[in-house]
Amino acid sequence: MPSVAGIDRTVATIALAVLTFGISFGVLARAAGLDGAQVIAMSAIVFAGSAQFAAVAALDGGASALSAALAGIALNSRYLPLGLVVGRSLGGGAAGRAASAHLVIDESVALATDAEAGVDEARFHLVGVTLLAAWLAGTAVGVLGGGLIGDPADLGLDAAYPALFLALIWPRLRAERGARRAALAGAGLAAAGVVLLPAGLGVVVATAGAAAAWHAGGRPHPAAEPDPAEEAGP
């Protein structure tokens, strides 16, 4: 497979998936009431697919900005250990590291990290920049298209969120008992939170469901990690 500027087939496949989900995000975020500039700024600044979908879904469900942000932050907590994986290997001085940090996403770390060879910094940057470009381009297309849609409820767009979230965790639910326990606990806590807590906090308390995986045996087995090519977004 010939590559253009180092973008091989794996990176191109993921970029296409990210572009598609960027379009969906642009459409759904517009439907949730954000204006076009906000949606595009969010993709540029946050650059985290599942967290952006989650925050916008929470906002759409009546949550405050703070509750919606907390839902996204809980999802993005995984960037802390990912940043630690590549942190030692990034060069370019403090300014270069600060810029590179924005490119810490699941795919850039996964594709640049080899158990024996360590972190390939050039590949980390290549994957990160390519997917940031794809995410922004997709978002922009979605924003333009989303402006043309009438009532989002008529198209069932509110049902797109839960379907997407379930699809994102499905491979892990199949493979890991710990993930199944965490998901069940998170679902139960969220249901209780809806009834008992102020609007939007149900999602926030679901974070504590992760503790249910405590006795399921520590870290997920490497073989159970989702294939990056099947992941939906940055």
Next chain:
Amino acid sequence: MTGWALIAALGATTYALRAAGPLTAGRLRLPRWIDALLPYVMPAVLAGLVVTATFATDDRLVLDERAVGLAVAVVALVLRAPVLAVVVAAAAATALARALG
């Protein structure tokens, strides 16, 4: 205004989470229990969102057309459909249920 507040809070925190490793050149070490639990935050939070986005209306849990979409999504996932097909099928099922209802 809500939108910009959300973007600022989520953007700043996300960047801090990403940059902690690179800016300390990987010297930061997490307590073991945090390291062990972080991989499970995602399934917990997204499963929570599945529940709230499907069943929550204000402070009540209700069964409406969104549940039809979720049921269709589960069937599509069991049949190993790609993610985009799962999402489109769920939205279409909910739209159809609303049009018929």
